[in-house]
Amino acid sequence: MDRDLLERLYHRAVDAAQPQHAIATNLPDPPRGRTVVIGAGKASAQMARAFELAWPGPIHSGLVVTRYGYGTPCERIEIVEAAHPVPDMSGYLAARRLMEKVSGLGHDDLVVALISGGGSALLPQPAAGLSFEDEQAVNEILLASGAPISVMNVIRNELSAIKGGRLAALASPARVATLIVSDIPGDDPSLVASGPTVPLSSGRAEARHLASLYRLKLPAAAEELLASDLNAAPRAGDPRFQHNTVRIIASAALSLEAAAAEARSAGLEAHILSDAIEGEARDVASVHAALAREIRTRNRPFAKPTLLLSGGETTVTIRGDGRGGRNAEFLLAFALAIDGIEGITALAADTDGIDGAGDNAGALCDGHTAARMRAAGIDPRRALANNDAYNAFRAVGGLLLTGPTGTNVNDFRAIIVR
Structure with a gap:
């Protein structure tokens, strides 16, 4: 799985x-x-x-x-x-x-x-x-x-x-x-x-x-x-x-290389996009989602199945009063961008085990996550506008909970496209 x-x-x-x-x-x-x-x-x-x-x-x-x-x-x-x-x-x-x-x-x-x-x-x-x-x-x-x-x-x-x-x-x-x-x-x-x-x-x-x-x-x-x-x-x-x-x-570079090696040992080709990505979390998510959709629908620039990895540190400009760190916000925007698309699964989390001020490291999503949120009574677009990704993912069991990990090399993002 x-x-x-x-x-x-x-x-x-x-x-x-x-x-x-x-x-x-x-x-x-x-x-x-x-x-x-x-x-x-x-x-x-x-x-x-x-x-x-x-x-x-x-x-x-x-x-x-x-x-x-x-x-x-x-x-x-x-x-x-x-x-x-x-x-x-x-x-x-x-x-x-x-x-x-x-x-x-x-x-x-x-x-x-x-x-x-x-x-x-x-x-x-x-x-x-x-x-x-x-x-x-x-x-x-x-x-x-x-x-x-x-x-x-x-x-x-x-x-x-x-x-x-x-x-x-x-x-x-x-x-x-x-x-x-x-x-x-x-x-x-x-x-x-x-x-x-x-x-x-x-x-x-x-x-x-x-x-x-x-x-x-x-x-x-x-x-x-x-x-x-x-x-x-x-x-x-x-x-x-x-x-x-x-x-x-x-550093993030060493961690991404270790994850890529693990994926290849499991028979999945891996591509490290960058270990130094910065920018607004929802904007970075839009670019990652566009690349994942391109692979899924056109088999380029990488052949599927494949794994995309990236690191760095995104940011969130606070616009609402919701709850959620930069990785959950990234993933909520990503979930909306792949809404209804099969074959894409993603994780975004902070390597220290705590995403912002929450108790989660990050979250996981796929092409059905946004629909599951709507079925649970959550409007994912409204949640994103309110910086409330934590509660949106909590409603569908999508939070990644690890507790403090003992290290900190910032964001870890992994996307599988099949």
Whole structure:
């Protein structure tokens, strides 16, 4: 059954991004001095546990911050849980503690930074002149804007006291080794979790341009800071970073390749469209559906049966007051675009196991899903207009429920066409 195969492919993609498979082969050289472990993100607790098991020497101090419900027991590294996607005081206090932990280190010391997607919200630390409430408001505005994650993180970087390489600058002269589970399309390490230990590849001028382009109405203090040259982030050539290392140990590309290999072992040819797709979820769905229909009806550009895979991170511009993350919204738009067409089955889900603020990873659909919704009393077009994909799929048993997976390499989309 194609739904069973799609779920198997999703779990294979998630398994390929699990930290325990990658940490042990990417350990930094041990220091002569102390080892301090820090981290933030939805996968940071699992990364911390994997690091504990693999690290051959002592760990003198350790603290990582993850989302509520994403923690895992560690013996030598403290795990703190905080709110995501809108920051809370737990994240604020943890960020202060991380800054204190890396301060006052020496040349012989090592800071290991375990960074994964979600860290932007989990490490709130407003720049001078901004309040914690300002940072919360900025996050809410960005989340509702429809801006891609890369745009959001460029702006967050400029308004933070910890992001944009500032945490690594605090650790100098200690060496900083950053291990990253990437959720950013294109895998720019300075944008994963807004790059607390990786210097910016962008600048203040770009942040101003993007805020204007997306017509963001930021808090007055944030607008004033963006208009100034205060709180400048360190740059890649800064001598404080000359001995630091950065490694991406898991990404969407690796997960999609693992899913493709699994499909081929099951006798189904697979094609990876891209691991870096961005854009409005319903628009991306329209393009994917058009390609699936072309294969189904004209056997081009790929011969059926076949599997289409893609990753990246879509966005949702909030227009209604319904419930549903970007993957459920993608799939509801996709279901409408293949309404009544046989031979197409699809899954869209977040690899961290939580799609937006719901309890589902994503959803599954086929050419009869929209009809089943109508039979259940749900108008799928009205649900899409109201951003209410979660309840539409719940009404027909189409939600994918996995719970937190322990990793995060963003969206996973798989479409079988027969």
